[in-house]
Amino acid sequence: MNLLYENGxxxxxxxxxxxxxxxxxxxxxxxxxxxRGNMESSTLEISxxxxxxxxxxxxxxxxxxxxxxxxxxxxxxxxxxxxxxxxKTSADASVESALAAxxxxxxxxxxxxxxxxxxxx
Numbered sequence: 001m002n003l004l005y006e007n008g009x010x011x012x013x014x015x016x017x018x019x020x021x022x023x024x025x026x027x028x029x030x031x032x033x034x035x036r037g038n039m040e041s042s043t044l045e046i047s048x049x050x051x052x053x054x055x056x057x058x059x060x061x062x063x064x065x066x067x068x069x070x071x072x073x074x075x076x077x078x079x080x081x082x083x084x085x086x087x088k089t090s091a092d093a094s095v096e097s098a099l100a101a102x103x104x105x106x107x108x109x110x111x112x113x114x115x116x117x118x119x120x121x
Contacts, residue, residue: 001101039067
């Protein structure tokens, strides 16, 4: 899935379940460096392209489904219900992105304008 934000920042997400090592990796790449996170090894690797410096941080990964994010999503959802709704939760945004990505796939990879898409859904 590719996202293009109004400020010109682009984001790409790829998910694959068919690998020898099933692990969740996040790569944040910019013009000056990269941050690579591995949830299974609880590490963040920070690379500075200009200096060549590399730093590895060991972070706490909560127990539970998806390293604690399942519980966090449910907590967010319940807090939204308690407040009377009206605001999007991280679960809403996640599902919305997935549905828009599927719409894009069905349209042959056409870019989806999220404001327009939300209005038509």
